[in-house]
Amino acid sequence: MTGLRQRIAARQPLRGPFIAIPSPMSVEIVAGARPDFICIDTEHSPIGDALLADMIRAADVAGVPALVRVRGKGAEHIAAALDAGAAGVVVPHVSTEAEARAAVHAARFAPEGGRGAGPGRAAAYLRDIPGAIARARRDTVVALQLETLEAVANVEAILAVPGIDLAFIGPGDLAVDRDARGEAAPLSDLIDRMVAAASAAGVPAGIFTATRDASRVWLGRLAFVIEGSDALYLTRASDDALAPLPA
Template sequence: MSYQLALERRKALKSKLRNRERVFGGWVSYPDPGITETFAKAGFDFIAIDMEHTTISLAEARQIITSCHAEGVTCLPRPVSHNNDIIKPLLEAGADGMIIQMVETAEEVRRLIDITKFPPNGKRSYGVNRAHGYGFDFDDYITDWNDSSSLILQVESIKGVDNIDSLVAFDEVDGVMVGPYDISGSLGVPGQTNHPLVREAARKVVEACARAGKSVCTQIANVTPEAVDDAFAQGYTYVILGSDLFVLTNWARQTAAVVNQFRKA
């Protein structure tokens, strides 16, 4: 994908997020780039890489980013931590932005902006790698990056929920992703993502994002038109549809049921 096309795709995603338009994301948890290439055929606005709950390495993430770009899709990794040692290599590898897990305070947001944005917005250092076309696109990249890249915060604890207004007060924040599993754990009802306390916490985030003009997202494990419609009805403006892990797990469960049925026959 040429630099100009990559820039257009980044800008298109950011514009949709900024305008609270409907956005559809994919999610990969396995390192094989063939899975990413297959998912990219589905017409997603972006594909996220889960590096928090998987063993995907930086080298494998670079291959996934490259596969996304080869198919003309933007790529937003979710690194395992807020550490610049993880985030910087992903940016240099050509990531189009970041989804940052477990953000709870305004101070954390400020540090994340410093890591992900060039001066004057942040303090990202200048270098040359794949993101810059190995030098061929350096000037354009460093000029365009701040206004084209996307920064998405995951709010997935009650502390983050309580601080949501301060988290979304930063102009550099393009969207929020609600993490119901971790919210349920922080509320003492782990795994009960439909518990009234969890739904109320999510509602607070959705309403705060609406007030601030920020996009807000949830992930749908079992993708059906009814589930997507319900998410939008709750006020979410974009959704992440399943994941490769969920797809394979659901297939394995269905296949196991068939196998067991014939074993008992």
């Protein structure tokens, strides 16, 4: 079967949520709806390494690829997620070419990078290190999240770095940065600039959306959206379920 990385490269329309609730049960429930992938969010949720491995296990049982948004740009976060068996990483707040190079280096084995060759769960607990390395070279998704004005300014240089599978745009953080710095350009112009740069660089682009309608619009333009999260689903469903009963 064609894997997630190959589907991203082929620009097949892909849609999946963040998983923010720190539990394998949440992964099981959401995976049952058959998203194209899930993205476990360790940047903004209290998900430690041991729990992360259990959540990836739950995704594996369901046959749904699990990306991990790592909690920071550090190589140790990227290695921990990949060694736990993640299909790939979404690296937040990449704003410079040097940060892009460092993220790719951490996520890829030589010769493209310098990832350490002792993957635990990903290598069947050291029983199949050569196989794990071959699979990782073929299948590991490296997505960089572009979500600052600095990233917009540097987008061409960032996306010229070899080994990037996906330029993932974070409109929420970008809006915060834009407002904080008094940037005059509308958010949509900043996003358009990144989309155009990704297209020129031949790098697939994706974006975060909060609603189905937004995903429908964006999937007419890009081939990858992370839409909402399990926490958002539960919030909406709770508000709906517990709304006052009609008289």
